[in-house]
Amino acid sequence: MPSLSAIVxxxxxxxxxxECLTAIRGADEPPEEVIVVEEGGGPADxxxxxxxxxxxxxxxxxxxxxxxxxDAFVRIRRAFERDSALAALFGxxxxxxADPGTVSSFRNLLHHYVHQESAGSASTFWAGLGAVRRDVxxxxxxxxxxxxxxxxxxxxxxxxxxxxxxxxxxxKAWTLRRMVEADFxxxxxxxxxxxxRQGRSSSALxxxxxxxxSALAALxxxxxxxxxxxxRTLLAxxxxxxxxxxxxxxxxxxxxxxxxxxxxxxxxxxxxxxALSVPVGIVEYxxxxxx
Numbered sequence: 001m002p003s004l005s006a007i008v009x010x011x012x013x014x015x016x017x018x019e020c021l022t023a024i025r026g027a028d029e030p031p032e033e034v035i036v037v038e039e040g041g042g043p044a045d046x047x048x049x050x051x052x053x054x055x056x057x058x059x060x061x062x063x064x065x066x067x068x069x070x071d072a073f074v075r076i077r078r079a080f081e082r083d084s085a086l087a088a089l090f091g092x093x094x095x096x097x098a099d100p101g102t103v104s105s106f107r108n109l110l111h112h113y114v115h116q117e118s119a120g121s122a123s124t125f126w127a128g129l130g131a132v133r134r135d136v137x138x139x140x141x142x143x144x145x146x147x148x149x150x151x152x153x154x155x156x157x158x159x160x161x162x163x164x165x166x167x168x169x170x171x172k173a174w175t176l177r178r179m180v181e182a183d184f185x186x187x188x189x190x191x192x193x194x195x196x197r198q199g200r201s202s203s204a205l206x207x208x209x210x211x212x213x214s215a216l217a218a219l220x221x222x223x224x225x226x227x228x229x230x231x232r233t234l235l236a237x238x239x240x241x242x243x244x245x246x247x248x249x250x251x252x253x254x255x256x257x258x259x260x261x262x263x264x265x266x267x268x269x270x271x272x273x274x275a276l277s278v279p280v281g282i283v284e285y286x287x288x289x290x291x
Contacts, residue, residue: 002057002080004031004073004131007050009043009171014064016171021066023168028075032056044143044154047127051137051288059134061155068129076131088162090130092116095254099173103188106254106263107174112167113247118208125159129168136162153190155249160198179266183273184280192281193288205262211271214243218271237264 006024010017017036034247035053040046043063045092051059055141058080062068072091080086097108115126126134127143140161148154221236241248241264 001077003287004033004058004060004132005054005056005077006031006060006062006073007033007047008034008036008049008052008062008064009039009040009046010036010038010064011040011046013041014039016065019171020041020064021068023070024062024224026034026072027068027073031060031073042144042149043127043151044148045145048142048145050084051134051142052213054134058131059137060131062168063128065171066128066196066254067098067171068168072129072168080133082130086128086133088125088132088159091117091125091128091160091167092124092154093128094167095250098169098171101173101175102178102255102259102262103176103266104172104174106251106266107179108172108255109171109250110267111170113250114211117246123160125155127155127158128170131165132162133275139170148190150186152186153194156191156196160164160194169223174252176266176269180269180273183270186275188274189281191285192278192284194261195241196282196285214240214267215271215275217243218268219275221268222272236267237244 006021008017008024021034022034024030026107033054033056037050037051040049047061057131058074058076060073075090079089087120093108093112095109095112097105099105102144140158143154143158145154148157153271173264217236221233224230230265244267247267248260248264251263255263
């Protein structure tokens with residue numbers, strides 16, 4: 001059975017660290033070692049430092065604001081034990097986020113839905129709760145801490161080089177401002193830049209056809225609303241809902257009807273911000289030299 005080293009980046013003195021570690025150590029078949037990295041230039045650098053200290057076969061990255069489910073490490077061990085060719089796997093947040101706020105609930109349920117609906121073979125990675133063979137991680141060169149000194153898409157970029165689910169509860173509380181900032185600067189812009197540098201498109205996770213059509217519907221809804229065209233706004237929202245019935249059903253079941261309706265508009269904002277990040281990502285790609 002493969003041995004596990006859990007690596008928790010904690011360079012920003014997270015208040016959720018104790019709860020995170022309690023869940024790791026209290027899980028079934030817990031990791032043989034738990035490495036908490038409190039020094040480093042950011043999460044990518046901290047994870048690399050932890051990996052350098054690890055002695056187990058598998059590296060399991062767990063963010064300090066994630067509470068793993070009790071069976072998470074059992075699932076990880078069994079997955080790698082069953083498939084000797086498996087290089088890495090990652091999970092998702094569960095459908096019961098700790099913060100009850102509307103934006104937090106929407107954001108975390110969106111993450112849960114996208115990852116669960118996209119289960120299977122993937123060419124990406126998620127370090128909130130993800131595992132990778134130590135030798136594969138070393139061969140890939142680890143996280144690119146130089147390009148991503150702050151939290152961004154360092155795990156996604158690693159996943160493209162590593163080229164499948166366990167769950168944990170997310171403790172982070174989101175605000176609308178932080179959601180927009182993250183969707184634009186931390187995710188959208190660097191992701192567009194990464195895809196351009198690789199010279200290829202992707203359909204992984206939230207870059208699939210449904211996501212792209214949803215973005216067009218969201219742009220249509222936002223544009224029609226700004227022009228005061230109610231009928232077109234409702235039509236575009238209807239298309240968005242028709243494209244994502246399972247996700248909005250999840251919002252309704254977990255949050256109730258009122259917050260589910262708010263979630264539709266938050267979904268519009270999410271897609272519009274992502275679309276707006278495309279031209280900025282192109283500019284950043286052209287502005288920065290390769291390498």
